[in-house]
Amino acid sequence: MEAESINRREAIKRSAALLGFTVSTPLLTALLNGCSSLYDETWKPSSLSVDQLQAAEDLAEVIFPRTETPGAKDAKVERFIDILVDGYFSSEEKEFMLSGLDGLADDNFTGMSFEEQNEFVKKWIHQPEGEIFFRFFKQFASLGFFSSEPGATQVLNYQPIPGYYSGCEALDAVGGRTWR
Amino acid sequence: MNLNIKSRNQRRYDAIVVGTGISGGWAAKELTEKGLNTLVLERGRMVRHIEDYPTMMKHPWELPYGNRLTHEERTETYPIQSRTAYAVTQDTKHFFVKDSENPYIQNKPFLWTRGYQVGGRSLTWGRWAYRRGDTDFAVYERDGIGIDWPIRYADIKPWYDHVESFIGVSGNRDGLPQIPDGIFLPPWEMNCIENHVKEKIAEHYTDRQLTIGRTANITRAHNGRGQCMARNLCRRGCPYGAYFSSNSSTLPAAEATGNMTLRPHSIVHTILYDKETKRASGVRIVDAESKESIDYYADVIFLCASALGSTSILLNSLKHTFPDGLGNSSGELGHNLMDNHFEIGASGVHDGFKDRYFYGRRPVDVLVPQFQNISPETERANYRRGFSTYGWGGRQSTGQGGPLEFGAEFKDNISTPGNWTMTFLAFGESLPNHDNRVYLDHDNTDQWGLPKLVIDMEWGDNEMEMRKEMESSSAEMLEISGFRNISTFNNESPPGLSIHEMGTARMGRDPRTSVLNRWNQMHDIPNIFVTDGACMTSNGWGNPSLTYMALTARACDYAVKELKKGNL
Numbered sequence A: 001m002e003a004e005s006i007n008r009r010e011a012i013k014r015s016a017a018l019l020g021f022t023v024s025t026p027l028l029t030a031l032l033n034g035c036s037s038l039y040d041e042t043w044k045p046s047s048l049s050v051d052q053l054q055a056a057e058d059l060a061e062v063i064f065p066r067t068e069t070p071g072a073k074d075a076k077v078e079r080f081i082d083i084l085v086d087g088y089f090s091s092e093e094k095e096f097m098l099s100g101l102d103g104l105a106d107d108n109f110t111g112m113s114f115e116e117q118n119e120f121v122k123k124w125i126h127q128p129e130g131e132i133f134f135r136f137f138k139q140f141a142s143l144g145f146f147s148s149e150p151g152a153t154q155v156l157n158y159q160p161i162p163g164y165y166s167g168c169e170a171l172d173a174v175g176g177r178t179w180r
Numbered sequence B: 001m002n003l004n005i006k007s008r009n010q011r012r013y014d015a016i017v018v019g020t021g022i023s024g025g026w027a028a029k030e031l032t033e034k035g036l037n038t039l040v041l042e043r044g045r046m047v048r049h050i051e052d053y054p055t056m057m058k059h060p061w062e063l064p065y066g067n068r069l070t071h072e073e074r075t076e077t078y079p080i081q082s083r084t085a086y087a088v089t090q091d092t093k094h095f096f097v098k099d100s101e102n103p104y105i106q107n108k109p110f111l112w113t114r115g116y117q118v119g120g121r122s123l124t125w126g127r128w129a130y131r132r133g134d135t136d137f138a139v140y141e142r143d144g145i146g147i148d149w150p151i152r153y154a155d156i157k158p159w160y161d162h163v164e165s166f167i168g169v170s171g172n173r174d175g176l177p178q179i180p181d182g183i184f185l186p187p188w189e190m191n192c193i194e195n196h197v198k199e200k201i202a203e204h205y206t207d208r209q210l211t212i213g214r215t216a217n218i219t220r221a222h223n224g225r226g227q228c229m230a231r232n233l234c235r236r237g238c239p240y241g242a243y244f245s246s247n248s249s250t251l252p253a254a255e256a257t258g259n260m261t262l263r264p265h266s267i268v269h270t271i272l273y274d275k276e277t278k279r280a281s282g283v284r285i286v287d288a289e290s291k292e293s294i295d296y297y298a299d300v301i302f303l304c305a306s307a308l309g310s311t312s313i314l315l316n317s318l319k320h321t322f323p324d325g326l327g328n329s330s331g332e333l334g335h336n337l338m339d340n341h342f343e344i345g346a347s348g349v350h351d352g353f354k355d356r357y358f359y360g361r362r363p364v365d366v367l368v369p370q371f372q373n374i375s376p377e378t379e380r381a382n383y384r385r386g387f388s389t390y391g392w393g394g395r396q397s398t399g400q401g402g403p404l405e406f407g408a409e410f411k412d413n414i415s416t417p418g419n420w421t422m423t424f425l426a427f428g429e430s431l432p433n434h435d436n437r438v439y440l441d442h443d444n445t446d447q448w449g450l451p452k453l454v455i456d457m458e459w460g461d462n463e464m465e466m467r468k469e470m471e472s473s474s475a476e477m478l479e480i481s482g483f484r485n486i487s488t489f490n491n492e493s494p495p496g497l498s499i500h501e502m503g504t505a506r507m508g509r510d511p512r513t514s515v516l517n518r519w520n521q522m523h524d525i526p527n528i529f530v531t532d533g534a535c536m537t538s539n540g541w542g543n544p545s546l547t548y549m550a551l552t553a554r555a556c557d558y559a560v561k562e563l564k565k566g567n568l
Helices: A002-019 A025-033 A050-063 A077-087 A091-106 A114-124 A128-147 A149-155 B022-033 B071-077 B139-143 B153-167 B192-204 B246-256 B307-320 B408-414 B461-479 B545-565
Strands: A166-170 B012-018 B038-041 B260-263 B266-274 B279-287 B293-303 B341-350 B356-359 B366-368 B387-395 B420-428 B437-445 B451-456 B484-490 B528-530
Touching: A050 A077, A050 A091, A050 A114, A050 A128, A077 A091, A077 A128, A091 A128, A114 A128, A128 A149, A166 B192, B012 B022, B012 B279, B012 B307, B022 B038, B022 B246, B022 B260, B022 B293, B022 B545, B038 B246, B038 B293, B153 B246, B153 B545, B192 B366, B192 B387, B192 B420, B192 B461, B246 B260, B266 B293, B266 B307, B293 B307, B293 B545, B307 B437, B307 B451, B341 B461, B387 B461, B420 B461, B461 B484, B528 B545
Parallel strands: B012 B038, B012 B293, B038 B260, B293 B528
Antiparallel strands: A166 B356, B266 B279, B279 B293, B341 B420, B341 B484, B366 B387, B387 B420, B437 B451
16 A cells, blocks of 8 residues: 555656646645545435445445455445435436345345355355346446546556556556556 | 627628637637637637636546436437447536537437537547548549549648648658648557557558557647647546647637637527628627527628538528528538448457556557548449548456456456457448438427427448448458457447538539539638538548648638638
8 A cells, every 4th residue: 555655656746747847745645635525424325225335335345355455445335336326327227226235235245244245245146136236236336446546546557647658668667557 | 788789880890700619710710810800609608728627637536427427417418419429428528518408300310419619529529630632632533423522632731731730730651642641740659559450460461551540639849738648538628738629729829819709609590691792791690698689790701610500500591591592502502411430340359468558548549541442453343432440459457357257356357457459440431412411490499599400311322331341351450460359340320420420511613513612612602601511522531620620721811812802
């Protein structure tokens, strides 16, 4: 995490140098932290119940677990899902998401340990209802995870202002990770 | 302020330009720089360079819904705009019209993409900037389809020079007659896989080559605008002014002369006609906000409202103000609508170069320029005209892994670049056809009282024949370059989708078969010039904007000379 942060700090400075301005420490901190109400202590769901939110959080973490890089919980993917239900989905999609999360909660998914949840999902995705809902949920969990600041900047490699284009570099020299 | 009580003199200008997009911005610049007091009318709202680009610096996590349009936006607000070649997304949607407020009638499917604002679609255009050669301008001499262009490359070449020098075009000098070389800033680089494919194509074929795209993104600072930073977020508006738009380039130049009056929210209703002088005398507008009707007067009028916008104005004038069908004595006004067909090609996976990657987000791709029907040797038996093929190489990213994969290993896999891939996407020319047309439904009006435009167009047999080779050649170029898992695609590509709609007021030598002469001047009414896509005599394989710019600058030069001679 520390190394990632330093790399990103260097990347921002590198871009800034190309643009011909220096980056002050407060600006750098602002650029690194971003600002989003998703991470507020006071955040409240608009559409998901407490149980639905927990099911979304746990399933997203099974898909994108925290490893040496952040996971879905760090990215607040469940809050992204809540926002989709609130204003993005069609009424059919909304209903499908809510009933799917209810189903997981009913199966006591949220009461399991992380290892048990993993074992559960391995079997569940080979049952028809499980597979359909998992595919549906995963595409939006991915959208939220890789749009999030931790997902974009620490799991993938995000360079807001590359400064130039170079077509063929050694993979290691450009960070070794997929570009956001 | 009641503009109606202003005296006629206060509403009098030397020139009126209708529209502020690619063509209108150029007309505004050229006419004001030549000293004409010019009124520039835009039907949409004001968009100021940089200050009205609200999303230009947003990070992915600062945009709602992962930057996608919501279900309601896709189905209710932007059902047509969101189907276009450009994904209309949260960061760009404010530069596209709301379909719900801007209706038109599709007799057959036609996706009409519009940006009603100062700058028009120059804010969101694809930025590919190609000259056309005599492979296009003299195409009638070879195949006799449609009518002959009244100009040749030599006529327009100085104006391509003029335009490129001002806007800044990055590109490689390829030495190909179908894409004549111009005045270029340094080209973008190809990436590892694209260079590989370029070499393989050069080894295998004698009739074609892979080239880096030419784009109006400046690879070094140019005319006071900043170098491109390789963000590839152009459609949000660029904080560096690093791509050409009217807002970043031509309108500031026009404003600097002190000769421009820019009036947003001004929908042109009709062109006014003076029977005494047998000239257009001005335009009548509807104020989009107040719905007030106001007349403005000028010696010369440039219609640059987009192909279908300008033709709509002429058609409405035909009903209300032009006597005896003036403006349409050819019978061709509204006819010969053309667009490029695409959504066809192939993609594949390559196993090499795993230790290599690119840096930065290049704002342009690669191109295999047209290699069919450009000479006697390249003539095809089954279709006329041709296509060019766009390509882009990259590495598989977050889409890797099966839909049922999850967990730490899956996460690790997709955060590491996968195999290199390459996609080819071909864009083809459509033939001029009198039956492909637009007209106005005068009994069916919009919220401003203007008749709705009816669009009636479909592809013909020639386009369908051409598509076979568009698909097969895309796959073949991947095969000979060592790709595997090659899959072709041939998706629905209704007219309008490529946003290259053109024709409906074509240029030509003969007033009996064309609306405009060789100077983009109406045969019937000599002080009206039409210099947007409406003027096009033939379609070409794509990327028309640079030609609109050059034709506009050329027509402005002619118009001002004629005005000074007292001929207008």
